[in-house]
Amino acid sequence: MDDHDYQVSFPARGSVLGAAELAALTEVVGSGQALSAGGWRTAFERRFAKYVGTRHALSVTSGTVALELAIHLADLRPGAEVIATPQTFSATIHPLVDYDVQVRFCDIDPVSLNIDPATVEAAVNERTAAVVLVHYGGYPADMDRIVAAAHRHGAVVIEDCAHALGAAWHGRRPGALGDIGCFSFHNSKNITTLGEGGMLTFDRDEWSVRLDRIRSNQPDVEYGPPRFPGPPPTALLPWMRFAEEIYACDYARVRRPGTNATMSEAAAAVGIVQLDRLAEVTARRRHVAARLDQCIGRYAQVRLHHPPPDVDHAYHLYTFFVEAGRAVREGLVRELDRRGVEVQLRYFPLHLTPEWRARGHQPGECPVAEQLWFDQQINLPCHPGMTDAQLDYLIEAVTAALDRTLPPADPPPPADPPPPARSQPPADSVPLTDHTATPA
Ligand SMILES: *Cc1c(COP(=O)(O)O)cnc(C)c1O
16 A cells, blocks of 8 residues: 555654744744854753753754764774663664674563663673663663663663653653753654754763764864963964863874764754653654553453553553564454554564674574564554544444454364473464565
């Protein structure tokens, strides 16, 4: 089915924009102010830091750039180990391909799809330099145990919060739970800064200084005493003092050249308005999710992606699990598609993608992540722009598809005594060997 044929699709946009965003743009354009690195950016960052609960929030041009720079700030030495979740978008760990480090994929928790604290506790050791995780779909990871295990060994915890804006974990916000939070304001995300944008959140003042340099085209350096003291240049005008400053210091080590990752003023102005609307758009996502949970939760062979009390899901993705085997899951996906509901499966386990297989990773490394993705998981449309009529249609279509595809929940008891227990496991639990499917 073509995109435009879906009655309920994964939307063209993940957020809603309207008159307030247009008014902000009118103000920026009409202001005569600089369009880069000005007051709107500063205001957006202050408000974002306050919302998340960190000392610093620094905006950049995308979530991917935020992750790249967070991984840079972790100062990974050659030979170090990095613990990573296999169940996330490729950008979470993509920058690690460039480093001489050993990535250890730790399996996920089948309820949350987040990295399992027990697997992290088992894998962490004195070589571990960082733990990189995602709050899958907006369901916050179980952070206390993960952070405690990482910090026992001096490892930095990087949170990919691309899905988690609006979520909460025991009253605290993702992005303030580990050491560095990375947010995305991409078009598909819960709020957007005109299609692209990102933010890093953290408490360390030193990181703020380094990051502010990198994102504005200055190298990230360690300073040393001047090695070639020469005659100080003449400062013709006061602002030319910078020439004297350049002469007065030397770089002991350049950690990384700078880049330009400046969020534009127009994007930041829209970000401020979007952040004000976050509660409203998150409430709408939760409403859609609650209707779906209520409908799907009535069936015996499915499982919901439902957090415990005191964990607030932001529902960037709506997820549920079919526990009746791969064939039933596939039949259900096809039936939903036939009824005009666009289904997505997010995400193909990263350790099985070509770039990580090329680095020695293989099937069987994360059996829970593999089984859930290949046999159970389904993501349904869930976004704040969904109309009531679309939501009613979605509920009807999901109900009809489940009624039609799921086998009867309670088969009548057999007339004869049950056969002796089989030594063979049922077909559905046989470990997967064919992982040749290409990523979705
Ligand atoms: C969207 C996303 C990113 C990348 O963000 P961009 O702003 O698109 O670069 C990273 N991680 C996850 C989990 C995402 O969903």
